[in-house]
Amino acid sequence: MSDTFHLDGAEVPFESGQTVMQAALAAGHYIPHLCYHPEFKPHGSCKLCTVKVNGRTTASCTMPAEAGLEIESETEELNALRRTLVQMLFAEGNHFCPSCEKSGNCMLQALGYDLEVHTAGFRHLYPDRPVDASHPDILLDFNRCILCELCVRASSEVDGKNVFGLAGRGITKHLIVNAESGQLADTDIALADKAMQVCPVGVILPKRVGFSIPIGSRRYDERPISAQALDDAPRQSAASGGCTACEE
Amino acid sequence: MTDTINNLETAAHPENLRRVAIDPVSRVEGHGKVTLLLDENDRVHQVRLHIVEFRGFEKFIQGRPFWEAPVMVQRLCGICPVSHHLAASKAMDMIVGATLTPTAEKVRRLMHFGQMFQSHALHFFHLCSPDLLFGFGSDVAKRNIVGVAAAYPDIAKQGVLLRKYGQEVIRITAGKRVHGTGSIPGGVNKNVSIEERDYLLKDIGQMIEWSRDAVGMIRKLFEQNLDEFNAFGRFRSHTLNLVRADGAMDLYHGGLRARDMDGNTLFDHYDYSHYWDVIFEDVKPWSYMKFPFLRSLGTETGWYRVGPLSRVTQCDFIPTPLANQARMAFMAFAGGSVAGATLGFHWARMIEMLHAAEMIQELLLDPDLQGTDLVHTGERQERGVGVIEAPRGTLIHHYKVDEHDQITRCNLIVSTTHNNQAMNEAIRQVARQYIDGKKLTEGLLNHIEVAIRAFDPCLSCATHALGKMPLEVELLDVSGNRVDVLSRSSDGAFCSPD
Numbered sequence: 001m002s003d004t005f006h007l008d009g010a011e012v013p014f015e016s017g018q019t020v021m022q023a024a025l026a027a028g029h030y031i032p033h034l035c036y037h038p039e040f041k042p043h044g045s046c047k048l049c050t051v052k053v054n055g056r057t058t059a060s061c062t063m064p065a066e067a068g069l070e071i072e073s074e075t076e077e078l079n080a081l082r083r084t085l086v087q088m089l090f091a092e093g094n095h096f097c098p099s100c101e102k103s104g105n106c107m108l109q110a111l112g113y114d115l116e117v118h119t120a121g122f123r124h125l126y127p128d129r130p131v132d133a134s135h136p137d138i139l140l141d142f143n144r145c146i147l148c149e150l151c152v153r154a155s156s157e158v159d160g161k162n163v164f165g166l167a168g169r170g171i172t173k174h175l176i177v178n179a180e181s182g183q184l185a186d187t188d189i190a191l192a193d194k195a196m197q198v199c200p201v202g203v204i205l206p207k208r209v210g211f212s213i214p215i216g217s218r219r220y221d222e223r224p225i226s227a228q229a230l231d232d233a234p235r236q237s238a239a240s241g242g243c244t245a246c247e248e
Numbered sequence: 249m250t251d252t253i254n255n256l257e258t259a260a261h262p263e264n265l266r267r268v269a270i271d272p273v274s275r276v277e278g279h280g281k282v283t284l285l286l287d288e289n290d291r292v293h294q295v296r297l298h299i300v301e302f303r304g305f306e307k308f309i310q311g312r313p314f315w316e317a318p319v320m321v322q323r324l325c326g327i328c329p330v331s332h333h334l335a336a337s338k339a340m341d342m343i344v345g346a347t348l349t350p351t352a353e354k355v356r357r358l359m360h361f362g363q364m365f366q367s368h369a370l371h372f373f374h375l376c377s378p379d380l381l382f383g384f385g386s387d388v389a390k391r392n393i394v395g396v397a398a399a400y401p402d403i404a405k406q407g408v409l410l411r412k413y414g415q416e417v418i419r420i421t422a423g424k425r426v427h428g429t430g431s432i433p434g435g436v437n438k439n440v441s442i443e444e445r446d447y448l449l450k451d452i453g454q455m456i457e458w459s460r461d462a463v464g465m466i467r468k469l470f471e472q473n474l475d476e477f478n479a480f481g482r483f484r485s486h487t488l489n490l491v492r493a494d495g496a497m498d499l500y501h502g503g504l505r506a507r508d509m510d511g512n513t514l515f516d517h518y519d520y521s522h523y524w525d526v527i528f529e530d531v532k533p534w535s536y537m538k539f540p541f542l543r544s545l546g547t548e549t550g551w552y553r554v555g556p557l558s559r560v561t562q563c564d565f566i567p568t569p570l571a572n573q574a575r576m577a578f579m580a581f582a583g584g585s586v587a588g589a590t591l592g593f594h595w596a597r598m599i600e601m602l603h604a605a606e607m608i609q610e611l612l613l614d615p616d617l618q619g620t621d622l623v624h625t626g627e628r629q630e631r632g633v634g635v636i637e638a639p640r641g642t643l644i645h646h647y648k649v650d651e652h653d654q655i656t657r658c659n660l661i662v663s664t665t666h667n668n669q670a671m672n673e674a675i676r677q678v679a680r681q682y683i684d685g686k687k688l689t690e691g692l693l694n695h696i697e698v699a700i701r702a703f704d705p706c707l708s709c710a711t712h713a714l715g716k717m718p719l720e721v722e723l724l725d726v727s728g729n730r731v732d733v734l735s736r737s738s739d740g741a742f743c744s745p746d
Contacts, residue, residue, distance in 0.1 A: 098319075098320075098323060098427060099316055099319050099320035099323065101315070101316065101319075130311075131311055131312070131313075131654070133313065133652035133653055133654050134652060139313055139653070207313070207653055208315055208344075208433075208653070209315075210313070210315030210316065210319075210432055210433070211315070211318075211319055211429040211432050211437060212432055212437050212623070213437065214423050214429065214430065214437040214438040215422075215423025215424055215428060215429055215430075216423060217438075
């Protein structure tokens with residue numbers, strides 16, 4: 001028998017070792033997030049998943065679930081903070097949705113829509129970030145990086161290749177390629193790697209795919225990210241109490 | 249009159265003349281400006297149309313992956329983005345070595361005819377019909393689409409619904425009404441389903457009928473104002489346009505045909521992939537926009553005009569029956585004289601709108617639209633050139649792509665650029681016909697804008713839309729001091745401090 005906590009007034013069951021985010025998604029409750037991925041250890045860097053636990057703000061992806069917690073997530077106060085975070089991410093990079101091939105499949109864009117980010121909010125920094133097109137099959141467009149480190153984690157933990165890393169501090173922090181030349185062509189990355197599948201924005205792209213998915217068939221065309229994320233998350237089976245992802 | 253038209257480009261002694269600026273004569277993509285130099289007797293000595301905004305697409309597309317170009321460069325325009333989308337796609341077809349499948353080519357053509365249809369409807373009904381229906385110097389408060397809706401509600405309604413239909417064709421083929429993604433290097437990303445086809449077929453009969461009515465309407469306006477319309481901003485020029493291999497009008501693909509002002513063919517069915525051997529661009533110190541010319545004739549006399557008037561008059565026939573009948577009537581009207589009139593652009597434009605409607609119907613009935621073979625690629629190339637007939641004229645996209653798939657060079661020659669010298673010639677003629685020696689009024693200045701609108705809906709859109717575009721005309725002395733000013737405020741009111 002599992003314990004429970006309260007999320008926006010709803011009773012949420014959890015298993016020992018689960019975080020608030022994992023338990024919430026498994027029970028069908030969406031908490032906005034960007035750097036969280038169900039297949040990787042929590043990272044806690046984007047802060048989109050910030051909730052109030054017994055009145056104190058914390059990242060729900062790293063917060064262990066405990067019985068009896070009173071958690072707020074879907075409040076105007078927290079969503080206003082999330083909107084600001086999304087605005088800051090847009091301002092820090094060069095995100096030109098109109099000509100970005102990740103449009104419609106991009107988590108940052110989808111969150112912007114879902115959180116109703118209607119204005120830029122901040123002056124854009126327009127950083128000078130080159131494109132790495134050296135690899136014959138893969139394009140790296142650093143302009144769109146949000147430093148979620150999902151590619152770093154995927155390449156290291158799943159692919160065992162350590163293709164990516166982060167360098168620099170503060171506002172100069174940036175994604176790098178672990179090769180002497182700094183070029184993707186001089187790594188052993190491959191199209192089938194996990195690192196190719198996890199980028200939430202349009203940084204790591206298979207070449208020559210572009211806009212081959214028509215508008216209307218893209219990931220977030222039909223359903224908002226808040227609904228799509230629940231489909232993607234390992235779910236608690238109502239009948240067995242087990243995880244639907246594990247039943248497969 | 250002793251001046252030649254060309255003399256009005258640069259006054260012999262500008263230091264002694266008053267400068268009058270229509271600034272902004274703006275357009276959707278940016279801002280245009282007309283400057284006139286007048287002497288103490290209000291005689292015109294110099295007239296220039298300047299397109300003053302820097303766009304920069306040719307530069308900032310460099311370094312981007314080639315498959316991004318058809319989506320990025322269409323942001324050049326909000327009225328005819330499909331033209332840029334398709335011209336860039338055609339260039340990228342060459343880059344990826346593609347020969348389009350029948351489905352891909354027909355879906356693209358359908359998209360293009362939807363674009364042509366909506367753009368021509370917008371231009372004629374929303375932007376230009378107020379001038380034509382009420383008169384060039386008529387009450388400025390009424391001379392807008394709202395005034396048309398009040399005085400001619402059926403015409404205004406048809407204009408709106410015609411444009412809406414074209415936008416729906418674009419939505420279904422490109423995914424969005426404006427700035428879609430349907431065309432990709434080597435083909436398209438979707439076909440047209442049976443449901444989508446039937447949705448469009450439902451209204452196509454009405455669209456063809458209204459397009460015929462529009463051709464009849466501009467003909468009637470010419471009949472009522474033949475002398476004025478025929479002479480307005482009239483000038484002789486060479487022409488350039490694409491034609492099909494059999495000489496038919498083809499707005500999507502073909503070879504280049506250039507004819508001189510006497511109708512002699514300069515080149516025909518020219519492979520546009522080497523357009524730079526026959527077309528070159530000149531630079532003038534007073535304009536940010538280049539001046540293309542036909543190499544064989546040189547910079548001074550080699551300029552030409554593109555667009556509906558050039559296409560309709562220079563093709564051998566239009567391959568749809570109703571539009572071809574309309575073309576023959578147009579060519580025969582008033583002894584063939586309207587074929588050289590600046591306002592003949594409007595008549596030709598409506599003939600093309602009718603052609604587009606007929607082509608949309610023909611394509612919708614073609615089962616290839618439901619095909620599933622959408623993309624083809626072949627041997628990779630370094631250079632790609634795409635040319636298409638956009639609503640306002642011939643549009644050239646030229647790219648070079650390196651071995652890493654990044655664009656290293658881009659050259660775009662858009663319709664307005666082709667027509668740069670022609671528009672300057674038209675407004676010089678109008679200045680001489682209507683302004684030379686007269687006291688300036690808003691109505692007289694609008695005559696200059698009427699000539700610009702005949703060519704380019706982008707310019708006309710911003711200067712004309714609902715009469716809300718602020719416009720200020722200043723009279724300056726040689727020291728730059730303001731002598732007089734005439735202003736149109738954002739509510740359309742026209743006033744002078746006097």
